[in-house]
Amino acid sequence: MDNILKYLCGILFYLLFDEKCDIFENKTPIIIIGAGSAGISAATRLLENGIDDFLILEAESQIGGRIRSVEFGDGYVDLGAASCHGQKGNIVWEKLVQMNLTNLLRHTKVPNNFFLSSGKNVSEDVSNEVVHAMLEMLHYKRGSRNESMGLTYGKMYNDSITEKFGNDREKLEVAQSALHWLAHIVMCMEGTISWYDSRSKTSYQVCEGHQELIWKGAGYGIFLDILMGKYPDQRVQLPIDEKILLNKEVTKVSWSPTATKKRVEISCLDGSIYIARHVIFTPSLGVLKERAEDLFVPRLPENKMAAIENIGMGATMKVYLQYPSRWWRDEVSFNFVWGEDDKRDAMNVFPGQPSPIGESWITRLYSVEMLKENPRVLLVWITGDIVDVLETIDDDILLSGIEFTMNKFLGHIYDIPKPEKILRSTWYSNPNFRGTYSYQTLNTTDHIITDLMEPLRSSDGSPVIQFAGEATSPQHFSTVHGAIESGYREADRLIEMYTQ
Known part of the structure; x- marks a missing residue:
């Protein structure tokens, strides 16, 4: 019965989005920009709730974002995120407990x-x-x-x-x-x-x-496999790989909050264009600091630009x-x-x-x-x-x-x-990241992070461009579990919207 309900929810979602008077080759209800922790978690949440009409555009040649586990020496090393910070209230640890996989971590x-x-x-x-x-x-x-x-x-x-x-x-x-x-x-x-x-x-x-809970030689990348259902049993993995398009650097995100037909046009460096009703934007704060001024059309609201400026990003x-x-x-x-x-x-x-x-x-x-x-x-x-x-x-x-x-x-x-x-x-010199993780400066106020995470909405109040990633987490910024929470948060906005 649950599977049938999820299937019907997916059909309903497609019908609500479909505008038969306009046909675009690369048209899909949801575009997720970025296949890091936030993007992957948003995608898995949608799939688990019967919504599968989406694509993920990833600028790099691999998924993971600032999780980068690489074979080196006699095992794997983490060039990016390496530690699970805490247990109680940590969504990473709680997922491992749920799946009886806490043995993958050790104390340092x-x-x-x-x-x-x-x-x-x-x-x-x-x-x-x-x-x-x-x-x-x-x-x-x-x-x-x-x-x-x-x-x-x-x-x-x-x-x-x-x-x-x-x-x-x-x-x-x-x-x-x-x-x-x-x-x-x-x-x-x-x-x-x-x-x-x-x-x-x-x-x-x-x-x-x-x-400082460290992954036992496998690297943090194994947790992305857990999220996607690839570990420990690949036979139950979610159908997510087919939805990820690599080497798709986004150069422009254009939309109109007052348009009758609510859609976002996403342009990529390779000349491809994608049309969506909803966008979940997950690239790092470093990317926003460098490119926000020209990346969004129209320009982002002043409060969001101020948030981008006043939250820190180092290396x-x-x-x-x-x-x-x-x-x-x-x-x-x-x-x-x-x-x-x-x-x-x-x-x-x-x-x-x-x-x-x-x-x-x-x-x-x-x-x-x-x-x-x-x-x-x-x-x-x-x-x-x-x-x-x-x-x-x-x-x-x-x-x-x-x-x-x-x-x-x-x-x-x-x-x-x-x-x-x-x-x-x-991480700092890579134009797709421009830093490691965010921090709060003397100019960072509580409402600034709320301004950063708040979606851009259409005239009827529905979310059109949503923002996820560790920097949008008020309580768990700078962490993988904060990024995952943010991906779930933005996916849940859409799930609630289309399954009520």
Whole structure:
């Protein structure tokens, strides 16, 4: 009976849309722009509710958006999203629970070992105490909406370590130097190029539970397979592949809110044109920042343009290195703490490399992470105001800086070989993304995110152009589960509209 009702709903939806006086070759009731987390989740929701007359236009040559799981080393690595953040209220975790697939994830350990640029050893006890001071501060309720994270956390951290280590010169010196490392951790968490760009108190709501649940060697891409019904049993997959058109970069979205016949015309770079009644637009905020002015006809309303401008979009860089064999011991990570003198001298000891920031870019390399399921691969993290440059330099230059830095911090402990392969993320330089994930700036107010997610409506109030993606999630922006929630949200608007 449920299948029959869904079928009839699909027929009704088509009949309600069909305008027999106009025939277009590429006419379909719904166009989803973007086959990332939001686009795929919207599509699966429609299919599960008997609505299958839609297409997905994807600018890239593959689906996934900022989920990009790639074979490298002895398994898969994630160039984009990698962690499931929390459990209670997290739609990703709840889906895994429903399907008895939580064994696909594991908990990560908190980094607890520091290495100094001076080469001086830091005891495990000192590292643990400094990290504990940081965690106490990061879990503390954030400060004012009118203050940046850099100001709030910088002051809180300095006050905390002075109180804790004021009578221990060794610990205090390590803790003070570690402020640089803490700033990069916060920038990575927030997706900013500076921790002075992001607002201290935001509307983000943490899902209770472990915040860094990592996929066991399969990569986040497996969750898209779960959404589409391809995993664990391909025999029950949803008919979604046939609806995805790759290499379809959208160049224009034209519509008229007062037109008698409600339709949207979507033009693509390859010259193709598609006609729809409803569009779910899911590309990243970075794309909107760069192209919104010319992408939509008529121009987007002022409140939506203001939202695009005042929500932040930054970049974090991942570099994976594959070695002939595992040369490190049992560490979880190497965390690099630069002394002030060494930061200043880095321009001299490693000259001739890109450094428009006034400091050597190697000082933005702050952590190297081991991958439990991929034992010959290391993950190098780089954040800050040099990511856009580093994404475009030659591999040899990038690798020389990483090797220099690792030898500076670890060369007195390890004999570090040259890696066999290198793989890096390029989210900022890719015109289909222009960044990693969104964050709230000092100019981001609660109503701004609502303005961004609100559909453009026809004169009768029905949604015509809808907006999804992690940046449109008021409580879970910057996350995959926020993107999926947004895709469901916009699909549900149409389901409710046509199945009442």
